[in-house]
Amino acid sequence: MSKKQKRYLLGEDEIPTQWYNIQADMVNKPLPPLHPATREALKPEDLYPIFARELCHQELDQEHAWIDIPEEVYDMYKYYRSTPLVRAYGLEEALGTPAHIYFKNESVSPVGSHKLNSALPQAYYCKEEGVTNVTTETGAGQWGCALSYAAKAFGLEAAVYQVKISYNQKPYRRSIMQTYGAQVTPSPSMSTRAGKDILTRDPNNQGSLGTAISEAIELARTTPNCKYTLGSVLSHVTLHQTIIGLEAEKQMEKAGEYPDIVIGCFGGGSNFGGIAFPFMRHNIKEGRTTRFIAAEPASCPKLTRGQFRYDFGDVAGYTPLLPMYTLGHNFMPANIHAGGLRYHGAGVIVSQLLKDGLMEAVDIKQLESFEAGMLFARTEGIVPAPESCHAIAAAINEAKKCKETGEEKVILFNLSGHGLIDMAAYDQYLSGSLQNFEVTDDDVQANLDAIE
Amino acid sequence: MSKKQKRYLLGEDEIPTQWYNIQADMVNKPLPPLHPATREALKPEDLYPIFARELCHQELDQEHAWIDIPEEVYDMYKYYRSTPLVRAYGLEEALGTPAHIYFKNESVSPVGSHKLNSALPQAYYCKEEGVTNVTTETGAGQWGCALSYAAKAFGLEAAVYQVKISYNQKPYRRSIMQTYGAQVTPSPSMSTRAGKDILTRDPNNQGSLGTAISEAIELARTTPNCKYTLGSVLSHVTLHQTIIGLEAEKQMEKAGEYPDIVIGCFGGGSNFGGIAFPFMRHNIKEGRTTRFIAAEPASCPKLTRGQFRYDFGDVAGYTPLLPMYTLGHNFMPANIHAGGLRYHGAGVIVSQLLKDGLMEAVDIKQLESFEAGMLFARTEGIVPAPESCHAIAAAINEAKKCKETGEEKVILFNLSGHGLIDMAAYDQYLSGSLQNFEVTDDDVQANLDAIE
Numbered sequence: 001m002s003k004k005q006k007r008y009l010l011g012e013d014e015i016p017t018q019w020y021n022i023q024a025d026m027v028n029k030p031l032p033p034l035h036p037a038t039r040e041a042l043k044p045e046d047l048y049p050i051f052a053r054e055l056c057h058q059e060l061d062q063e064h065a066w067i068d069i070p071e072e073v074y075d076m077y078k079y080y081r082s083t084p085l086v087r088a089y090g091l092e093e094a095l096g097t098p099a100h101i102y103f104k105n106e107s108v109s110p111v112g113s114h115k116l117n118s119a120l121p122q123a124y125y126c127k128e129e130g131v132t133n134v135t136t137e138t139g140a141g142q143w144g145c146a147l148s149y150a151a152k153a154f155g156l157e158a159a160v161y162q163v164k165i166s167y168n169q170k171p172y173r174r175s176i177m178q179t180y181g182a183q184v185t186p187s188p189s190m191s192t193r194a195g196k197d198i199l200t201r202d203p204n205n206q207g208s209l210g211t212a213i214s215e216a217i218e219l220a221r222t223t224p225n226c227k228y229t230l231g232s233v234l235s236h237v238t239l240h241q242t243i244i245g246l247e248a249e250k251q252m253e254k255a256g257e258y259p260d261i262v263i264g265c266f267g268g269g270s271n272f273g274g275i276a277f278p279f280m281r282h283n284i285k286e287g288r289t290t291r292f293i294a295a296e297p298a299s300c301p302k303l304t305r306g307q308f309r310y311d312f313g314d315v316a317g318y319t320p321l322l323p324m325y326t327l328g329h330n331f332m333p334a335n336i337h338a339g340g341l342r343y344h345g346a347g348v349i350v351s352q353l354l355k356d357g358l359m360e361a362v363d364i365k366q367l368e369s370f371e372a373g374m375l376f377a378r379t380e381g382i383v384p385a386p387e388s389c390h391a392i393a394a395a396i397n398e399a400k401k402c403k404e405t406g407e408e409k410v411i412l413f414n415l416s417g418h419g420l421i422d423m424a425a426y427d428q429y430l431s432g433s434l435q436n437f438e439v440t441d442d443d444v445q446a447n448l449d450a451i452e
Numbered sequence: 453m454s455k456k457q458k459r460y461l462l463g464e465d466e467i468p469t470q471w472y473n474i475q476a477d478m479v480n481k482p483l484p485p486l487h488p489a490t491r492e493a494l495k496p497e498d499l500y501p502i503f504a505r506e507l508c509h510q511e512l513d514q515e516h517a518w519i520d521i522p523e524e525v526y527d528m529y530k531y532y533r534s535t536p537l538v539r540a541y542g543l544e545e546a547l548g549t550p551a552h553i554y555f556k557n558e559s560v561s562p563v564g565s566h567k568l569n570s571a572l573p574q575a576y577y578c579k580e581e582g583v584t585n586v587t588t589e590t591g592a593g594q595w596g597c598a599l600s601y602a603a604k605a606f607g608l609e610a611a612v613y614q615v616k617i618s619y620n621q622k623p624y625r626r627s628i629m630q631t632y633g634a635q636v637t638p639s640p641s642m643s644t645r646a647g648k649d650i651l652t653r654d655p656n657n658q659g660s661l662g663t664a665i666s667e668a669i670e671l672a673r674t675t676p677n678c679k680y681t682l683g684s685v686l687s688h689v690t691l692h693q694t695i696i697g698l699e700a701e702k703q704m705e706k707a708g709e710y711p712d713i714v715i716g717c718f719g720g721g722s723n724f725g726g727i728a729f730p731f732m733r734h735n736i737k738e739g740r741t742t743r744f745i746a747a748e749p750a751s752c753p754k755l756t757r758g759q760f761r762y763d764f765g766d767v768a769g770y771t772p773l774l775p776m777y778t779l780g781h782n783f784m785p786a787n788i789h790a791g792g793l794r795y796h797g798a799g800v801i802v803s804q805l806l807k808d809g810l811m812e813a814v815d816i817k818q819l820e821s822f823e824a825g826m827l828f829a830r831t832e833g834i835v836p837a838p839e840s841c842h843a844i845a846a847a848i849n850e851a852k853k854c855k856e857t858g859e860e861k862v863i864l865f866n867l868s869g870h871g872l873i874d875m876a877a878y879d880q881y882l883s884g885s886l887q888n889f890e891v892t893d894d895d896v897q898a899n900l901d902a903i904e
Binding site: 004005007009075076078079086108110111112149152153171172173175176178179180181374377378381382383420421423424426427430 | 527531538562564604623624627631826833835875876878879
């Protein structure tokens with residue numbers, strides 16, 4: 001790693017006190033989500049049975065550009081924020097690029113990823129309205145860990161449905177959740193009707209985010225004082241993640257630069273939106289021309305190969321219909337290591353922005369992502385999460401273009417988490433046993449046709 | 453975890469620029485290490501074949517209290533330092549103690565522990581004198597990861613001998629070392645004479661730190677431009693770790709407090725000495741009365757049950773004879789999860805200080821250590837390394853005494869690392885399958901008698 005490492009931190013009094021709601025500034029607002037039963041435009045009240053009320057309002061708020069961060073959440077943010085903005089001299093040198101590469105290091109949170117930025121306010125708002133139990137689903141476990149931590153912080157009981165294959169294959173994050181006091185159940189389970197239905201049909205079902213979401217929602221609906229929480233996709237989750245970009249904006253100012261390109265990996269959109277939206281407001285309002293690039297896996301290419309349409313957020317069709325780029329809610333992504341990016345759809349804000357040409361998307365193959373992650377680990381010293389490797393790969397591609405053109409562009413990407421609990425994936429990469437998975441336009445069309 | 457978390461950081465210009473060498477201020481200096489062949493007092497030159505020259509001089513320096521941190525090391529320190537000093541309000545509340553508990557969070561380094569503080573200067577001094585290859589041994593892998601990182605930073609090739617049972621049972625840290633580009637060999641191996649001898653006698657030998665040290669030293673001795681490095685025990689390693697206590701001193705000042713008790717877990721002594729010695733100088737020079745407590749495992753109790761005498765640092769007797777508290781260099785500690793504390797001896801400085809009553813030691817049983825670690829994780833939000841759990845347990849014991857007496861003592865302990873890669877240990881604790889291991893005075897005497 002470079003000997004010239006340089007990081008920028010904010011003083012405690014410089015940490016932003018509000019989140020940024022880009023919906024208020026968008027010229028073309030996102031289309032409304034539709035109630036799954038009535039197919040009418042969703043109102044905040046329709047979501048009350050599932051989410052804390054404040055979150056229901058944040059979800060659909062197209063008026064207020066700035067939302068105050070509650071004091072108790074702010075106090076918890078200060079325990080790990082600001083996260084460092086780092087000039088990646090080592091990576092620049094290794095690439096021989098004239099580009100200036102910066103990354104925002106969200107891996108320094110106590111749970112190792114950006115997920116805590118939304119878990120804390122979600123748990124807080126639940127607590128505030130008298131909720132005692134929260135539930136959620138998790139795949140590899142980044143979100144589940146964050147929610148377990150936040151629940152403990154605000155004195156709530158947490159029940160996490162973890163995709164069964166991850167529960168068995170990646171036991172470390174399950175253990176972390178249990179260490180934080182959460183109850184973790186492999187999904188599908190016999191504890192819900194949805195789970196029983198699946199297991200009756202297919203006793204060996206290994207689960208998916210779709211099955212786990214259905215179980216968690218059912219638990220929230222059928223348990224008094226229990227609410228459901230979600231780690232990405234939804235607009236209020238992305239709202240909370242804008243703390244990343246708002247900090248980065250101040251830190252870039254300290255570095256005396258402004259990004260020409262902002263990059264995030266893309267699962268449902270929350271870490272991407274979190275770093276991108278605060279900068280994007282200057283494009284919208286002041287005519288800046290920064291490019292925003294979402295880096296998704298080639299095996300789950302909703303932004304680059306999906307279609308913009310109304311679709312469900314889960315396999316069973318329990319969620320509202322969302323206007324989004326989707327591969328179809330029945331899409332089963334390949335079992336890549338970037339578990340956090342294995343989702344069929346994109347958040348409604350990002351979908352509208354992509355449709356309107358305000359941002360771009362690229363797809364990254366699994367081997368390319370790990371190649372990028374290895375170079376990053378050896379030049380910057382941090383082993384990145386498999387998800388974050390996609391952002392690194394996209395940043396490297398842009399930096400290589402700069403090498404060709406000689407342009408001294410400023411590239412900023414979000415390092416959403418570290419990969420210390422994903423070393424089995426690196427082992428496979430180092431031993432040559434990892435492979436690429438790709439999805440063609442025909443695959444997507446066939447999948448979408450099947451749910452017509 | 454507490455909602456009142458408070459951390460103290462230093463500005464970039466406040467990070468200490470020198471290490472503190474307590475040997476210069478000790479009234480009773482440590483006895484000299486003896487050459488293993490001649491049994492004469494060791495001179496720095498005797499160590500040249502094994503260590504970088506500057507480190508040989510630091511090892512035996514009893515004159516200079518302050519050693520400048522080289523600029524290139526300082527630049528790398530700034531990438532993760534200062535580490536936070538945290539007031540553990542959550543832990544205090546859970547215990548109902550009037551004590552003020554602080555911890556220094558060394559887990560935030562890129563490799564997750566304090567080990568990098570010495571790996572960086574060791575690699576730097578090697579590089580400075582034209583060395584191209586470094587080698588070392590590692591157990592669970594904390595030190596091996598740190599050295600692999602530091603070697604990569606200074607352009608050196610690293611060869612790490614990892615205790616075979618850890619190599620196979622705890623593959624994550626091995627993968628991290630490989631990701632950083634190090635060559636990792638399970639020890640005993642067929643690559644050295646020492647390894648071959650062991651495997652010829654016992655083909656299924658699972659290795660120990662003793663076998664790995666012997667292999668690493670042999671590689672350094674027989675390879676041109678290759679030096680050996682060590683992660684604890686030696687005085688120069690502890691010197692580098694004083695950055696921890698020097699920072700903590702400034703941070704405690706920001707908090708408006710001064711510690712009555714300073715605690716570190718104890719393997720060879722480097723993290724304990726690192727946090728303790730800078731405060732201890734005020735006891736020595738200004739008559740302060742702070743207590744210093746080393747927390748060691750009951751299964752490897754060199755400080756509480758060992759004897760002060762000359763002994764070897766390794767099983768084979770390759771190292772100098774060191775004047776230290778020891779269980780005998782042939783001691784085989786039980787296979788506890790705190791792999792970093794499984795060492796038969798203590799550094800020469802700590803041994804002299806303990807003999808002179810300038811510090812204390814306590815032993816902690818394995819179950820008590822994990823109980824403390826669980827409480828810490830659930831109140832402070834950080835899953836501690838099994839080693840660090842020992843320091844936490846000792847801090848909790850002191851805080852409970854304060855609850856009885858009503859004293860508002862200020863307790864500071866070092867959180868030497870996080871346990872995210874040790875979750876299998878927590879799993880065993882949570883499932884009730886962990887056990888205690890104890891060593892009696894008779895065990896120790898029998899062991900020492902055997903090497904007479």
